[in-house]
Amino acid sequence: MNDPIISVRKLTKRFGDFTAVNAISFDVERGEIFGFLGANGAGKTTAMRMLCGLSFPTSGSGRVAGFDVMREGEKIKRHIGYMSQRFSLYNDLTVWENMQFFAGIYGMSQRESIARSNELLQRLNFAAEKDTLVGSLPLGWKQKLSFVIATIHNPGIVFLDEPTGGVDPITRRQFWELIYEAADSGTTIFVTTHYMDEAEYCSRVSIMVDGEVRALDTPANLKKQFAAETMDEVFRTLARGAKRGE
Amino acid sequence: MRQLAILLKKEFTQIRRNPFLPRLILVFPIMIMLVLPWVTTMDVRNVAVAIVDEDHSQLSQRITSDIAAAEYFKLTDGVYSYDQALLLLEDCKIDVILSIPRNFEHDLSSVSPQRLSIAANAVNATKGSLGSQYLVQTIAITLSRQLAEQGVEAPSDLIVVQNRYNETLNYRHLMIPALMIMLLILICGFLSAINIVIEKENGTIEQINVSPVGRLTFTLAKLIPYWLIGLLVISIAMLVARLVYGLSPAGSLWVIYLATILFIVGFSGFGVAIANKSDNIQQTMFVMFFFVIIFMLLSGLLTPISSMPDWAQKFTIILPPRYYIEIMRAVYLKGTTFVELWPNFAALTIFAVVFNLLAAVTYRKQS
Numbered sequence: 001m002n003d004p005i006i007s008v009r010k011l012t013k014r015f016g017d018f019t020a021v022n023a024i025s026f027d028v029e030r031g032e033i034f035g036f037l038g039a040n041g042a043g044k045t046t047a048m049r050m051l052c053g054l055s056f057p058t059s060g061s062g063r064v065a066g067f068d069v070m071r072e073g074e075k076i077k078r079h080i081g082y083m084s085q086r087f088s089l090y091n092d093l094t095v096w097e098n099m100q101f102f103a104g105i106y107g108m109s110q111r112e113s114i115a116r117s118n119e120l121l122q123r124l125n126f127a128a129e130k131d132t133l134v135g136s137l138p139l140g141w142k143q144k145l146s147f148v149i150a151t152i153h154n155p156g157i158v159f160l161d162e163p164t165g166g167v168d169p170i171t172r173r174q175f176w177e178l179i180y181e182a183a184d185s186g187t188t189i190f191v192t193t194h195y196m197d198e199a200e201y202c203s204r205v206s207i208m209v210d211g212e213v214r215a216l217d218t219p220a221n222l223k224k225q226f227a228a229e230t231m232d233e234v235f236r237t238l239a240r241g242a243k244r245g246e
Numbered sequence: 247m248r249q250l251a252i253l254l255k256k257e258f259t260q261i262r263r264n265p266f267l268p269r270l271i272l273v274f275p276i277m278i279m280l281v282l283p284w285v286t287t288m289d290v291r292n293v294a295v296a297i298v299d300e301d302h303s304q305l306s307q308r309i310t311s312d313i314a315a316a317e318y319f320k321l322t323d324g325v326y327s328y329d330q331a332l333l334l335l336e337d338c339k340i341d342v343i344l345s346i347p348r349n350f351e352h353d354l355s356s357v358s359p360q361r362l363s364i365a366a367n368a369v370n371a372t373k374g375s376l377g378s379q380y381l382v383q384t385i386a387i388t389l390s391r392q393l394a395e396q397g398v399e400a401p402s403d404l405i406v407v408q409n410r411y412n413e414t415l416n417y418r419h420l421m422i423p424a425l426m427i428m429l430l431i432l433i434c435g436f437l438s439a440i441n442i443v444i445e446k447e448n449g450t451i452e453q454i455n456v457s458p459v460g461r462l463t464f465t466l467a468k469l470i471p472y473w474l475i476g477l478l479v480i481s482i483a484m485l486v487a488r489l490v491y492g493l494s495p496a497g498s499l500w501v502i503y504l505a506t507i508l509f510i511v512g513f514s515g516f517g518v519a520i521a522n523k524s525d526n527i528q529q530t531m532f533v534m535f536f537f538v539i540i541f542m543l544l545s546g547l548l549t550p551i552s553s554m555p556d557w558a559q560k561f562t563i564i565l566p567p568r569y570y571i572e573i574m575r576a577v578y579l580k581g582t583t584f585v586e587l588w589p590n591f592a593a594l595t596i597f598a599v600v601f602n603l604l605a606a607v608t609y610r611k612q613s
Contacts, residue, residue: 105457
């Protein structure tokens, strides 16, 4: 069980003439919090979509949770959780109904899904809101709920695409506590973010520029390598050379 | 199976919670069936007729009074010459001129009888042609009565029209099955398509795509609710047709339901296939409208296929509503049985299979 949970070699995605992701290679170990950084348009989301079986790679190879990203997309989907950049729970269902729905489609039995939902509501301290329509929750709560629902089926790895975009600092803090809890219980976290303080929380960080991974190491080593005080400086140094803008 | 049950439960919860949809499903068929049969009529009434009577005989009087008594006509008085009548026709004051020549009655039973002439203003083609047809029928009846009274066998070339199946020639009875089909097209086709595209617009479909839910399971869960809604809608429409217009199917109900199920299954599959290929609601709506207009105008819903040009008649072979409308009218008005209609059922089955395959194939979880 010590082989990496994600292993990617020269993974490439082209849309026509445009190479969104250009031959990236990296490994993610089990139980890591892996920060996947990059400026807007650097190709983070495209890379992540390939890893989740939402998008076919143009070339290269990769394995996620033991399955091939090219041919075994549907098998990968049983073993991962995914929280997209856009809020994507059902607004016209209640908190409880959303939880039961997603637990159910991942094949959990009714008893399991009720027990698991209750446990997660407790952890979120959210039991009082279980019959509230999700659409009427504030954004911070929606994001936290999205996260716990992405992990409701106890996946080996969960992909988070800018999970804290537009969220206030206090909620952001709480959100990262949830991430740590999940990581402590053995879930690998693969997270993209634009907040450099969040990057400091990660076990290892990769930085994408123009579709390529330009740096990959622990935050401490990266700062040493680029002779920088903060991750923010590291990011600026690398992103300054970017040719693609917004 | 459990996955399908969970997806269906979610669909029904969403439909129930939608502020608009449950009302639409109940009110829409009732409104359409209450209002539209009255206005989509092509019965021609109030045809203005001027009679130029140069015969001044008993028979010409009789023809005039029979026309005045017929419910389709409005007799214009005070017309004495053909030229005067023609001026009125050009001014659109009258629709049809009937001129009765001198010695018409006298020569009626002779070897070479005089001919009546009818001139119609065909600017409004329907009114002109139907008006003059009605006129011919009315006169034919008068003449055959007159001849019968004189003990003469009416000549066999006099027109005898016998309307079978829709004996009262009630246009509403022809339109009611057609309106039911329009209802199903709108509700099953559009709603199922919109339902899928809304998941795309909200981004929720992405959360499904990244889950292990199978393509077929997801598509079925989207379709089944609209199959049930379609059956509910047609039942409401048939009930209204019976209560308000006294029109019940002459044939058996199960033939109607079987055809309806095949049509609904096919058409909602069509809607889903279009939604799978569209990115947003506008796109779906425009593409759907494009097809629906073709379906409505070309499939014999409003105008008979047999009077379309040859190429158009051939084209209707690939339009599913064409087969369904034939079944509905035949069963409703004639009481035709399943055995006689089997080619139509076969065609509907083929469409159902093809459209649903398309719906399943066009849905991609991985791009």
